[in-house]
Amino acid sequence: MLIFATETSCDETSVCLMEDNKIIEHIIFSQEIHKKFGGVVPELASRSHLEKLQEITKEILNNPKIDPKKIDVFASTCGPGLIGSLLIGSTFTKSLAISYKKPFLAINHLEGHVLSTSYNNKIKYPHLVLLLTGGHTQIYLMENDKEITLLGESVDDALGEAFDKTAKLIGLNYPGGPEIEKLSKEGDENAFDLPKPLINERNFNFSFSGIKTHINLLTKKNMVDDIFKKNLSASFQKTIAEIIITKLKKNIGLLIEKKINIQSISVVGGVANNDYIKKKLEILFDQIKIELYYPVKEMMSDNAAMIAWACLKKYKYKENDIFFKPDPRLKIKDMNISK
Ligand code: KG4
Numbered sequence: 001m002l003i004f005a006t007e008t009s010c011d012e013t014s015v016c017l018m019e020d021n022k023i024i025e026h027i028i029f030s031q032e033i034h035k036k037f038g039g040v041v042p043e044l045a046s047r048s049h050l051e052k053l054q055e056i057t058k059e060i061l062n063n064p065k066i067d068p069k070k071i072d073v074f075a076s077t078c079g080p081g082l083i084g085s086l087l088i089g090s091t092f093t094k095s096l097a098i099s100y101k102k103p104f105l106a107i108n109h110l111e112g113h114v115l116s117t118s119y120n121n122k123i124k125y126p127h128l129v130l131l132l133t134g135g136h137t138q139i140y141l142m143e144n145d146k147e148i149t150l151l152g153e154s155v156d157d158a159l160g161e162a163f164d165k166t167a168k169l170i171g172l173n174y175p176g177g178p179e180i181e182k183l184s185k186e187g188d189e190n191a192f193d194l195p196k197p198l199i200n201e202r203n204f205n206f207s208f209s210g211i212k213t214h215i216n217l218l219t220k221k222n223m224v225d226d227i228f229k230k231n232l233s234a235s236f237q238k239t240i241a242e243i244i245i246t247k248l249k250k251n252i253g254l255l256i257e258k259k260i261n262i263q264s265i266s267v268v269g270g271v272a273n274n275d276y277i278k279k280k281l282e283i284l285f286d287q288i289k290i291e292l293y294y295p296v297k298e299m300m301s302d303n304a305a306m307i308a309w310a311c312l313k314k315y316k317y318k319e320n321d322i323f324f325k326p327d328p329r330l331k332i333k334d335m336n337i338s339k
């Protein structure tokens with residue numbers, strides 16, 4: 001099975017050619033243009049996708065070793081994400097599918113992230129997925145490989161968004177996650193005592209916007225110099241790790257009460273790149289003997305390989321989504337195979 005997939009839901013333009021479970025070609029172009037605005041500008045993202053998607057597709061399909069006529073199925077992200085960007089990726093990919101007379105599959109971006117760890121791991125069920133991206137912070141339960149159930153999510157900012165907004169408040173570049181992680185290495189993680197919203201609640205939800213408000217106040221009361229930036233970054237990262245660890249421990253306990261004994265957990269999405277959080281999670285799951293999976297590096301941040309992989313997993317259940325309309329708020333349950 002040869003799959004051609006595109007990803008354009010936010011500020012990465014990406015194309016992948018996957019044969020069975022092997023990545024043949026994969027290009028990820030991260031749009032730099034948003035850096036000077038401190039966040040993604042939707043109109044600029046759309047324009048950049050339009051330009052880059054054609055360029056990188058040509059680069060892949062012009063490879064003399066690849067015969068585009070042999071592609072079995074075309075797939076693209078159809079939500080959630082920026083509507084203009086989704087329309088460009090899906091219309092472009094549908095056009096290729098029509099011209100080569102092959103089926104088109106609509107893939108949910110979040111499902112791409114959720115399924116990404118099954119590319120390099122044999123998943124043990126029941127399985128928990130912690131999805132940490134710039135737009136979503138969610139916990140999913142998978143009792144088998146078909147059904148993905150949302151247990152809880154952030155009631156306000158997503159975790160990546162909290163990293164990005166905190167970075168902006170202290171004058172760091174976009175995306176803020178990697179910047180905060182870098183500065184944290186030289187900071188005192190106990191310098192600031194930050195709030196940990198919802199940490200004691202018996203549910204699967206998160207909240208991060210209160211931390212940002214607290215940090216905003218700190219930037220008004222303190223001099224935002226290098227030491228402040230380093231100490232605040234380290235304290236923020238430590239607080240986030242504590243929230244995640246405490247919540248996960250509680251959530252696993254809540255599931256045990258419901259007779260669901262989690263065997264493994266995946267941490268996916270851009271924030272899963274954070275080595276400090278990773279290390280804390282490794283210690284926890286080593287102690288409680290639950291297997292911890294991460295995607296391969298190139299499937300961590302937004303990428304088309306995870307879209308191709310999700311397409312491969314779904315293709316046997318679906319035939320053609322050529323009339324599927326991209327949806328900026330698409331949910332995984334709208335696309336569950338078992339529906
Ligand atoms: O999954 P992703 O690439 O795109 C979305 O689907 O949103 O996630 C992007 C988010 C950004 O908010 C970025 O700041 C965050 O992931 N991120 C990180 C790190 N690398 C990327 N957050 C914390 N630490 C990192 N090292």
Ligand code: ZN
Nearest residue numbers: 113133301302
């Ligand atoms: Zn993503």
